[in-house]
Amino acid sequence: MELKEFLEVSILLGYYGNLLSEKQRTYMEEHFEEDLSLSEIAKSHGISRQAVYDNIKRGIKILKSYEEKIGFLKREKEIRDGLKELKANYSESKLDNLIASFDI
Structure with missing residues (x-):
């Protein structure tokens, strides 16, 4: 992910983050705001790295959808x-x- 997109997702998370599921919001905040790696997030939540990746990707898609609409x-x-x-x-x-x- 390029820096510009990373920053955009961080801003969108600030605007629309409360509209995500608690799990998606938590993973995205840890990744985009606390700068944790997918592996670090997975380890702290006892799930696979792939599960974190999938949740973050889905969360990004949802945030962009909200931005298109709102x-x-x-x-x-x-x-x-x-x-x-x-x-x-x-x-x-x-x-x-x-x-x-x-x-x-």
């Missing part, structure tokens, strides 16, 4: 990009447009 990360990126643009080229109309984009 889009918190996408929205955060849009807001961050808008703020960067506003900082670089401030104008009152750009500020108004950015504020208007928050309206639902």
Whole structure:
């Protein structure tokens, strides 16, 4: 897994982690937040490395599915990009447009 994807999954875990099963959330937190290897997680839970791998893969798929449907990360990126643009080229109309984009 590339660093960019690793970071994205970590962020998605923060947004949607509570929607996973307790087991999936635990394994994913130990792997992505505590930086434990699959073998270390397997040993501490008394299961196979393959079981940990399968749960994490399934968890990643679920997190990405939630992001496709809900889009918190996408929205955060849009807001961050808008703020960067506003900082670089401030104008009152750009500020108004950015504020208007928050309206639902």
